[in-house]
Amino acid sequence: MTSSQPHITRRPPSQVMRLERLGSLHQCRLSFMRILMRRLAEDNWRFSRPVFDIDDTGVGSAVYTATGPDRSYSLVAFAHDLPDALRSDRVIAEAWDATFALFDGVPSPDDIARLKQNVPRQEAGRITGSELSLSRANRSVRLWDHVVSALAAGQQPDQSTIEQVGYLMRTTAVYGSGKFGAADRETISDRAELHPPFQLEMLSVYLTRTFVRDLIEHAAAAKGGAKAAKLDASIARGLGIGNSTGLGMAPFVVNHPVLFNNWIMAREEAISRARSVMTASHEAVQIFSDRLKRSVLSVSKWTSEHPIQIRKIDALRDDLRRLNKHFEQIDFANAYPWNQMMIWAEANLSAEGQELLASLILEPYPELVDGLADCMADDGAEVSSINGAMPIGDMRNLLEASFGWAADLDWQDPKNCARAWYVSEEKLEPRLGERFEEPIAEYEQPLAPARDAALAISDLQGWATTDTVADFLLRHPEHRHTVRRAQLSRIAPYGEIRDNTISHDVLPIDMLRAKLSFFGATHFDPRSDRWVRICMFAGAPYPEELSTQNADDWVYPEVAL
Amino acid sequence: MNLSLNEIEATAKKAARGAGHTWGIAEEAAKATRWLCSRGIDGCGNLARLLTADDVETGSSLTLETDTLRSKDGSLCPLIAGACIADRAEVFGSDGWHLQNVVSPILLVPFAAQIATRAGQSVALSASNFSAVTDGKTLTLSGVWKEHANRITLQTTNETGETSKVCTRANPDKRDWETLQSLAHRTYAPATEASRLKGAGAGMTDND
Numbered sequence: 001m002t003s004s005q006p007h008i009t010r011r012p013p014s015q016v017m018r019l020e021r022l023g024s025l026h027q028c029r030l031s032f033m034r035i036l037m038r039r040l041a042e043d044n045w046r047f048s049r050p051v052f053d054i055d056d057t058g059v060g061s062a063v064y065t066a067t068g069p070d071r072s073y074s075l076v077a078f079a080h081d082l083p084d085a086l087r088s089d090r091v092i093a094e095a096w097d098a099t100f101a102l103f104d105g106v107p108s109p110d111d112i113a114r115l116k117q118n119v120p121r122q123e124a125g126r127i128t129g130s131e132l133s134l135s136r137a138n139r140s141v142r143l144w145d146h147v148v149s150a151l152a153a154g155q156q157p158d159q160s161t162i163e164q165v166g167y168l169m170r171t172t173a174v175y176g177s178g179k180f181g182a183a184d185r186e187t188i189s190d191r192a193e194l195h196p197p198f199q200l201e202m203l204s205v206y207l208t209r210t211f212v213r214d215l216i217e218h219a220a221a222a223k224g225g226a227k228a229a230k231l232d233a234s235i236a237r238g239l240g241i242g243n244s245t246g247l248g249m250a251p252f253v254v255n256h257p258v259l260f261n262n263w264i265m266a267r268e269e270a271i272s273r274a275r276s277v278m279t280a281s282h283e284a285v286q287i288f289s290d291r292l293k294r295s296v297l298s299v300s301k302w303t304s305e306h307p308i309q310i311r312k313i314d315a316l317r318d319d320l321r322r323l324n325k326h327f328e329q330i331d332f333a334n335a336y337p338w339n340q341m342m343i344w345a346e347a348n349l350s351a352e353g354q355e356l357l358a359s360l361i362l363e364p365y366p367e368l369v370d371g372l373a374d375c376m377a378d379d380g381a382e383v384s385s386i387n388g389a390m391p392i393g394d395m396r397n398l399l400e401a402s403f404g405w406a407a408d409l410d411w412q413d414p415k416n417c418a419r420a421w422y423v424s425e426e427k428l429e430p431r432l433g434e435r436f437e438e439p440i441a442e443y444e445q446p447l448a449p450a451r452d453a454a455l456a457i458s459d460l461q462g463w464a465t466t467d468t469v470a471d472f473l474l475r476h477p478e479h480r481h482t483v484r485r486a487q488l489s490r491i492a493p494y495g496e497i498r499d500n501t502i503s504h505d506v507l508p509i510d511m512l513r514a515k516l517s518f519f520g521a522t523h524f525d526p527r528s529d530r531w532v533r534i535c536m537f538a539g540a541p542y543p544e545e546l547s548t549q550n551a552d553d554w555v556y557p558e559v560a561l
Numbered sequence: 562m563n564l565s566l567n568e569i570e571a572t573a574k575k576a577a578r579g580a581g582h583t584w585g586i587a588e589e590a591a592k593a594t595r596w597l598c599s600r601g602i603d604g605c606g607n608l609a610r611l612l613t614a615d616d617v618e619t620g621s622s623l624t625l626e627t628d629t630l631r632s633k634d635g636s637l638c639p640l641i642a643g644a645c646i647a648d649r650a651e652v653f654g655s656d657g658w659h660l661q662n663v664v665s666p667i668l669l670v671p672f673a674a675q676i677a678t679r680a681g682q683s684v685a686l687s688a689s690n691f692s693a694v695t696d697g698k699t700l701t702l703s704g705v706w707k708e709h710a711n712r713i714t715l716q717t718t719n720e721t722g723e724t725s726k727v728c729t730r731a732n733p734d735k736r737d738w739e740t741l742q743s744l745a746h747r748t749y750a751p752a753t754e755a756s757r758l759k760g761a762g763a764g765m766t767d768n769d
Contacts, residue, residue, distance in 0.1 A: 178565030386644075388649055422749075424749060
């Protein structure tokens with residue numbers, strides 16, 4: 001029996017919206033990859049490859065079309081011959097192993113010809129309202145060469161070599177929503193299949209993974225001729241698409257407070273619903289147990305060279321040992337078992353372990369959780385109009401609710417404002433610099449809401465509580481963006497990060513991790529404090545294998561019997 | 562130039578910031594420009610002319626009297642003046658507002674739309690030779706809109722705008738777009754080798 005009336009309240013923003021916790025989030029039923037895969041399976045989407053025109057040197061184009069109940073989408077892929085010296089994941093790169101656009105519908109030969117002139121140039125080209133995304137990918141050179149050689153010789157690649165890398169290609173950017181001329185999200189967000197966030201980007205990456213598998217088999221056949229082997233289906237399934245994510249994603253979560261709120265709020269609501277289940281059925285406990293075992297296996301394969309992440313993975317492995325032991329001792333006849341586990345976890349596990357558990361308790365309850373996917377988009381305008389009639393007393397309360405802690409920080413202390421976010425002239429790359437060491441302060445982006453709120457709180461001193469926001473803004477136009485955010489916090493309580501984003505020790509990877517966890521990524525591998533490697537769709541069924549039986553739990557590796 | 566409205570909005574925001582506006586007003590500029598473009602009006606050209614005009618109010622000498630907004634020196638900026646009256650939408654009485662000496666007055670229309678939405682009543686914006694009516698979504702423009710207006714009145718009205726076409730793309734004049742881009746460029750920090758390596762954190766190899 002499950003109760004759909006949650007009585008355990010959502011965790012408060014003051015607990016959830018700390019960077020340490022956001023930097024420990026894990027994928028869950030509400031991750032964008034899983035939302036997409038469930039829909040593709042449930043609505044019986046069909047897949048085809050109308051074009052595969054790649055020559056023996058691996059250069060050419062291909063089209064992969066996905067067709068749902070109402071419309072089709074096509075990945076138009078271009079494969080290139082990239083000299084090793086030009087291969088870089090940085091946004092400043094100018095050439096890639098493969099480039100892609102997601103076309104809205106089925107492209108004509110003229111469309112493909114037009115895209116061929118533009119897509120390989122990425123940011124330097126233009127796409128149109130007929131395209132939904134623009135992306136590119138680079139090979140993992142060592143794995144690519146190994147797999148091509150093995151298959152060409154009629155053999156399968158070495159499993160452990162595959163597992164060390166996890167992908168044959170990694171995307172280095174997937175641009176959507178109006179970028180470089182693509183269709184705006186606003187023009188397509190009323191389509192059911194694109195309403196949850198980032199669905200078209202996820203579809204693009206999913207189709208890219210199929211293209212990459214086909215491309216490497218093609219390369220092996222070109223090299224090995226008749227004796228070349230096809231990639232074993234289970235090995236292929238273990239391969240994902242890598243992704244390198246840099247600083248560009250960190251501003252995104254600050255610049256879209258309502259959207260980010262909706263992601264966090266949906267997950268928190270789901271957690272509160274699972275915690276409010278009074279009696280866990282035998283089946284629910286079995287599902288949890290299965291996903292826990294498979295998480296242990298997944299975490300055992302998670303490696304990173306980054307000292308902070310190494311410590312966190314070690315702590316998570318300890319957490320899982322404790323959690324397993326605790327789980328074995330729980331009497332599931334007691335009321336609210338998931339809530340009891342969460343309370344136990346807060347006292348006994350690291351943030352990584354607590355958040356993994358929070359995601360795992362959602363697994364048995366698709367009927368309580370999955371519908372929340374439709375609440376994760378931001379359907380209003382992000383920049384809402386300001387209510388100038390609001391009394392100053394209310395404004396002060398809103399600012400202090402999110403940033404009262406920031407008003408007490410000494411913002412003159414260089415440690416507390418050591419960094420500044422800026423956009424470099426060079427390919428418009430977002431960067432984080434040292435305010436007191438580089439000439440960047442005058443270019444600072446408004447990505448320090450805590451500092452800005454503290455300044456506004458300070459300037460509000462002396463104003464009567466009955467004065468209006470309109471009069472305050474007439475005197476202090478510099479606080480307009482801060483006032484707007486504060487008013488948005490009424491509808492977006494989880495929209496503000498409750499930490500200092502310009503502190504000397506801020507870790508941008510925490511913001512990247514939060515966003516990537518909602519994509520559904522696992523095995524986060526920070527390569528510095530400001531960029532991170534992940535793998536997407538590893539374990540997922542390929543289009544021809546996809547069914548409602550395997551659409552959802554592939555993210556957890558199968559435990560060998 | 563065929564652009565998405567998100568491109569318009571992003572560039573308008575940076576251009577307004579690059580021209581010296583606060584981030585809050587830059588956000589208003591972005592939304593206002595997008596709103597005009599989505600109704601087939603040349604938002605980019607008007608914003609480009611505003612941001613490059615001489616002698617425009619920057620906010621410090623704005624004077625607000627009972628029902629009149631003026632600048633002690635220079636012309637009124639429609640972004641600053643528009644935001645100022647939109648902030649007072651809840652107290653938008655039957656007398657409305659009178660604005661004196663406004664540059665690129667068509668940029669006031671999106672603010673009139675904000676007021677209409679908040680007040681739940683259509684707003685008419687009128688100058689001697691041209692006028693607009695909007696209920697927040699619909700819009701009727703009449704007369705020939707000039708680049709400058711000596712006096713503009715905003716008042717509630719019982720009229721409603723015609724249902725206007727909604728455009729999903731914009732086609733700004735190439736020179737106007739370049740003007741906005743060059744203003745936007747002022748918000749970018751010149752790259753140095755140190756920032757290139759350090760700022761994006763690419764210390765470790767990104768190639769394997």
